[in-house]
Amino acid sequence: MSAEDTLPWVEKYRPQSLDDIYGQTAAVGTIRKFASEGRIPHLLFYGPPGSGKTSTIIALARELYGKNYRNMVLELNASDDRGIDVVREQIKTFASTRQIFTTGFKLIILDEADAMTNVAQNALRRVIEKFTKNTRFCIIANYANKLNPALLSRCTRFRFSPLTNDAINGMIDHVCKSENLNITNEAKISLIKLSGGDMRKALNVLQACHASLDNPSTEEIDQDMIYDCIGAPKPSSIDTMLNAIMKNDWSDAYNTLIKIRRIEGLALVDLITSFVEILDKYTLKPQTRRLLYQGLADIEYAISKGGNDSIQSTAVIGCIKNALECESM
Secondary structure, X not given: XXXXXXXXXXXXXXXXXXXXXXXXXXXXXXXHHHHHHXXXXXXXXXXXXXXXXXXXXXXXXXXXXXXXXXXXXXXXXXXXXXXXXXXXXHHHHHHHOOOOOOOOOEEEEEEOHHHOOHHHHHHHHHHXXXXXXXXXXXXXXXXXXXXXXXXXXXXXXXXXXXXXXXXXXXXXXXXXXXXXOEEOHHHHHHHHHHHOOXXXXXXXXXXXXXXXXXXXXXXXXXXXXXXXXXOOOOHHHHHHHHHHHHHOOHHHHHHHHHHHHHHHOOOHHHHHHHHHHHHOOOOOOHHHHHHHHHHHHHHHHHHHOOOOHHHHHHHHHHHHHHHHHHHHO
């Protein structure tokens, strides 16, 4: 078994060039144009997790530096190294030293930079100004609003949107082909939906399902395996619970809800989200929809504040029943 076979699939299938980046066509096109002209500015990549921010800058760096990558690039995860000492020591030291035998600029990648302290961000602003001649910075963050405005103004921003279904579908097909993995069409659709535009989540779930197969070459991944791996409520279970709430008396609805939750180990918050997705497709009066969503939102807030699970379960049943009674009036 090679070292590559033991890697998590997130790393094994990480794009090695800009051509391999899925789903971020506009950002990659602009970055490639900067690189071809040799005029790369300081960069800010921001967007949700798993959308390809880190993969894009690493792919760019590999194309720019090739075998000299390790000497020319400093990678730091700012969620670990987030204090002013890191800016003063590691970043400043790396940025201030010039390369003797190579031309061009160095690259400093700051991942999870929105976790840096305000003092560190202020210090970084000065370092960026001072060493612009021989160093470029790429700041990666999930939330741009958590960064210092003065820091933002020094970077060219690229917004990374959640990946499209087609992009994730393309990567799933590529991985399944490479790993000789069989997956049903329903399972693939569910995986794409539940990943929510997060490629990292999709690959991790796919690898976990692969590991659960006794014989991956002959067995296939089905829809239930995807839901079990993620821990999300299965559509059939949601339909059973919602039908019991809407059509049966209160005691039967409560017993059905508790039984399925106990067997499948489901969180009440996930059930509320699933109920809303289904009820959103119903044709309801505006006041009914307002009453329903406001009630479920209050319950979700109570859960986040540590509300009793049994009490909140009964509240969910009552909220849906009351809203539908108002609909029939």
